[in-house]
Amino acid sequence: MKKFTTHNIHEIMNYLQKNLEQSEEVKIEVLNPDYGFELFAGEQVQLDELYTYHSYKAWNDLSELLFCKLLTPEISSKYTVILTFKKVNKNSSFHNNSYTSNYEKYGEDSLFFRINKNEEPSFLYYYKQALKNAKIENKINILNLGINKADEFALISELLDEKEINSKQFVGIDFSKSAINHAKKRFPYDNFNFYCHDINDLKSLNLKKADLLISIGTLQSSTLNFKKLFMDLFQNYLEENGSLILGFPNCRWHGSEMIYGAKAANYSFSEQSVLYKDVYFCKKYLQQKKYRVTLTGKNYLFLTATSIKK
Structure with missing residues (x-):
């Protein structure tokens, strides 16, 4: 599992796409979106370290684009959560x-x-x-x-x-x-x-x-x-x-x-x-x-x- 702090969404998307080619689900650790409620996507916030903000809506949009379901986030630390992207069965349609x-x-x-x-x-x-x-x-x-x-x-x-x-x-x-x-x-x-x-x-x-x-x-x-x-x-x-x-x-x-x-x-x-x-x-x-x-x-x-x- 990889932790993302100041990485942009392009870097994160590339990581997920690459790993989803070899696995049914991928976990990443990111800033808990609750700590950036008034921020726009890509804005940065200084907490225990510097983070780039993305909302749950952004994560859910990314999940859909990658043909995944976004599972319930897990609290990882005071400021971060673990997101799990699980592939949907594209052949079951x-x-x-x-x-x-x-x-x-x-x-x-x-x-x-x-x-x-x-x-x-x-x-x-x-x-x-x-x-x-x-x-x-x-x-x-x-x-x-x-x-x-x-x-x-x-x-x-x-x-x-x-x-x-x-x-x-x-x-x-x-x-x-x-x-x-x-x-x-x-x-x-x-x-x-x-x-x-x-x-x-x-x-x-x-x-x-x-x-x-x-x-x-x-x-x-x-x-x-x-x-x-x-x-x-x-x-x-x-x-x-x-x-x-x-x-x-x-x-x-x-x-x-x-x-x-x-x-x-x-x-x-x-x-x-x-x-x-x-x-x-x-x-x-x-x-x-x-x-x-x-x-x-x-x-x-x-x-x-x-x-x-x-």
């Missing part, structure tokens, strides 16, 4: 899973099904903000494409009271039969309807137009023609002056960790051109239709569109 049936890649027995995005603060905060911006309390017919086990409806149920929930109609669609069966058991109410169905063939469901359309992490699927589907949804499944919430993944899952940054095919690192191209297309299209469009978020970019037609 739902992105890599293969199923005989693609319909169950995201089903009840998959790694994806274990993910609860509502428990990830960087998702929850911005999704909740998007629902408020869309005035969820005023919406009556809510359609969610790619609903999986209905986590998006779960948060809506927490935000509204029972009377408000009962006044609305919820429709969720997903191509995973086991996920839809789970959602039906989770919300066994007359005003919640779930369909195991291909989003490419919505016409056969004869759906009523929604005044709020939600789709998070679904429309960018390689099995869908993104632009064509998006325009079809707006024109045929959204009421006049209805609102949209679209969630664009800007992350990947490695083991149980949500790692920031979208990754395009044929790239070994995060490359976000396709992500921003799709986001910009939707934003420009909706603005032409007289919608106010906001973009928020981090690991998921939330595009919220509300009508400004008079």
Whole structure:
């Protein structure tokens, strides 16, 4: 284990990268961040010796960039702590899973099904903000494409009271039969309807137009023609002056960790051109239709569109 005092973050990063190539976890001794609460990263403080300051947020960011989990710090001395960087299993990811049936890649027995995005603060905060911006309390017919086990409806149920929930109609669609069966058991109410169905063939469901359309992490699927589907949804499944919430993944899952940054095919690192191209297309299209469009978020970019037609 190496102790770092006045070393900069570049030196520390190089040390960790080199040692993580040969070990599943690496420990380092550094200044306890509690002793530099008002300092900026890289500023120095004189205690028993001279130290360069980094916050726990900086250490956690570094851990994520190195595909590690930062374990609970251990007190080493009056002014220092031991940080443990433990590698996540990059091969254990739902992105890599293969199923005989693609319909169950995201089903009840998959790694994806274990993910609860509502428990990830960087998702929850911005999704909740998007629902408020869309005035969820005023919406009556809510359609969610790619609903999986209905986590998006779960948060809506927490935000509204029972009377408000009962006044609305919820429709969720997903191509995973086991996920839809789970959602039906989770919300066994007359005003919640779930369909195991291909989003490419919505016409056969004869759906009523929604005044709020939600789709998070679904429309960018390689099995869908993104632009064509998006325009079809707006024109045929959204009421006049209805609102949209679209969630664009800007992350990947490695083991149980949500790692920031979208990754395009044929790239070994995060490359976000396709992500921003799709986001910009939707934003420009909706603005032409007289919608106010906001973009928020981090690991998921939330595009919220509300009508400004008079």
